[in-house]
Amino acid sequence: MSRLNNAIATCLLAVFVVPTLSGCGSSAGAPPEPVYPVSGVITLNGKPLVGADVTYLNQEKQRSAFGRTNEEGRYQLTTFTQNDGAVEGKSVVTVMKFEAAAPSAPEPELDSEDYQPPGLGEDTGPQKISSDIPKQYADVATSGLFANVLTSGDNQFDFELE
Numbered sequence: 306m307s308r309l310n311n312a313i314a315t316c317l318l319a320v321f322v323v324p325t326l327s328g329c330g331s332s333a334g335a336p337p338e339p340v341y342p343v344s345g346v347i348t349l350n351g352k353p354l355v356g357a358d359v360t361y362l363n364q365e366k367q368r369s370a371f372g373r374t375n376e377e378g379r380y381q382l383t384t385f386t387q388n389d390g391a392v393e394g395k396s397v398v399t400v401m402k403f404e405a406a407a408p409s410a411p412e413p414e415l416d417s418e419d420y421q422p423p424g425l426g427e428d429t430g431p432q433k434i435s436s437d438i439p440k441q442y443a444d445v446a447t448s449g450l451f452a453n454v455l456t457s458g459d460n461q462f463d464f465e466l467e
Contacts, residue, residue: 336385341454343370343382343391345462347400349438353378354402354466357438361396361452362445368392391454398450400466401443403436438466 343361347354359380361370370391372380381388413419441447452462 336389338366338368338392339456340370340384340390340392341456341460342389343372343452343454343460343462345380345464346378347374347380347464347466348378349466351465354400354438357400357402360399360401361391361454362399363392363394363396363454365394366392370396390460391452393454393456395451395453397445397448398452398462398464399443399445399448400438400450400464401436402438442466 345359347357347359353376354374355376355378357374357378357380359372359374359382361382363369368384368391370382370384372382374380382391383389384391436443442450450464452460454460
């Protein structure tokens with residue numbers, strides 16, 4: 306019986322104590338690599354671009370950072386936690402803003418006689434989406450936008466789109 310107790314005690318030790326001693330969770334919340342605050346303003350034809358998605362792709366490190374412009378066209382980037390920034394180095398920048406087509410009429414209530422399941426008698430292909438900016442800026446191969454994120458200094462990158 307004592308052999309069974311020893312086996313149980315060993316299993317419990319392995320499951321609960323060893324992970325604690327080995328530092329399991331000691332780096333909780335720490336990003337896998339350093340990031341640096343990045344912000345900027347995006348304008349289109351001289352006016353702030355509102356609600357655009359901004360992506361920085363560091364191809365060397367295979368890391369992306371994302372942001373969305375506010376009413377003033379200002380963005381801040383997020384890689385691991387909100388507004389933490391981007392990894393150091395050269396990034397290709399893309400800017401996208403899409404508007405889904407608005408529904409033509411309000412949907413009838415489910416219990417209405419006029420209700421039809423979505424797609425019944427309609428084209429069920431992908432929804433048509435229109436871009437509010439030239440589509441060249443949405444592609445890493447054609448955007449022509451670059452930023453070099455530094456470990457110190459001002460990582461403020463403004464872009465004027467036409």
